[in-house]
Amino acid sequence: MKKLYLPLKQEDIDALTAGEGVLLSGTVLTGRDCAHKRICEYLDKGEALPFSPAGETIYYAGPCPAPAGKACGSCGPTTSARMDAYAPRLLDLGLKGMIGKGERSDEVCRSIVKNGAVYFAAIGGAGALYGNAVKESELIAFPDLLSEAVYRFTIEDFPCVVAIDSAGGNIYKRKRK
Amino acid sequence: MRTIASEEIENAVYRLAHEACLHLIPSCRAALEQAKRGEREEGALFALSAVLQNADIAAREQMAICQDTGYAVVLAEIGQDVHIEGKPLSDAVDEGVRRAYRDFSFRKSICDPITRVNTADNTPAALHTEIVAGDQLSLTFLPKGFGSENMSRIYMLTPAEGVDGIVGAIVETVRLAGSKPCPPVYVGVGIGGTFDTCALLAKKALTREVGSRHARKEIAELEERALAEINALGIGPQGFGGRTSAIGVSCEIAPTHIAGLPVAINIQCHCVRCAKCTL
Structure with missing residues (x-):
């Protein structure tokens, strides 16, 4: 499987095709429902964000607490569609990658193409496998949100499938009756 | 009339939460293995292989099989000749959930529906009770992902x-x-x-x-x-x-x-x- 390093480089993104498997290594930010809502509230008020999404990859995930001796507990992807309402704003701010599970709205698909970004599908339910691929974890923002807080993970060989590529190729729009 | 201490129920819920969140039930595992044998396409095989590999990692490393350790759904069938002594049943069930989710590093996923503030201990459980004949008490624990x-x-x-x-x-x-x-x-x-x-x-x-x-x-x-x-x-x-x-x-x-x-x-x-x- 192709190895890919984060933060993503534009030429690496442009070389990806929907359907291909990749092993991701490097840093990602976590964020799910409540963190996205809060980020957009910051933007609505014109306040500075506690971190910049530019060039980053967001992993839609809320981990289990880390057991002793581990950087992270079980941590698979959550359903990306719930973040569809927020994703185009973050993409317009320079977000380059998203990791989650399941299909995205047409608006998100268009925004991915417009911003030269990519959406990776991790395998939902494989929480122990992905938790083990997290080597370091650092709290970045919103600690009151507990598992929904924003963490910076250092991941290693994180298996994903390119689900929506920067040219609009979409694994979910194939072969469905 | 048979007396069951609420502590016994609490401890049973604790054990069931641990067992449930760490393992696929065997019939699910068998169905996934059978599904893998029936698939031909790369994406499907990749997904099913990861899922089966994940189950092995979870069991070996005692990690939750999925990070969504769920809404704790508890189905209790209570014999009408049972008397529960001690805490109210719902408190005993919640205490079992609270201790298990804390001790086994399971995610706390329950929040207020309006403010979205997390209850921080995965309670309350969704407890369904049914009064049945006899003097036994049966518990089913279903961690339900959302x-x-x-x-x-x-x-x-x-x-x-x-x-x-x-x-x-x-x-x-x-x-x-x-x-x-x-x-x-x-x-x-x-x-x-x-x-x-x-x-x-x-x-x-x-x-x-x-x-x-x-x-x-x-x-x-x-x-x-x-x-x-x-x-x-x-x-x-x-x-x-x-x-x-x-x-x-x-x-x-x-x-x-x-x-x-x-x-x-x-x-x-x-x-x-x-x-x-x-x-």
């Missing part, structure tokens, strides 16, 4: 719609859910009863073994027909396309009103977790 719960639906069909309508509702629910609930899904269906009892029947159907068939022949046939139609949709594992969109359909039924045909469809992801015990 990626799949969100894709569940209830239909108030007309009697005229009949079996075709029931199968149509089941297949439509899975089709609309698409890739979102972590397919291949396990589909629990309640048929009959009222709006509320129908939904509970669907939840109870998810506590059956994957691949089991209803004792009544026409219901068993309905389960098989719905499963075949779902697997013809082509959603496949994780929505990547393939032959397995569901690993099972289980229906539970109850008498209903002459004017209605309620059908509730409760979606469970491929990670079927459930633990039971009898005190």
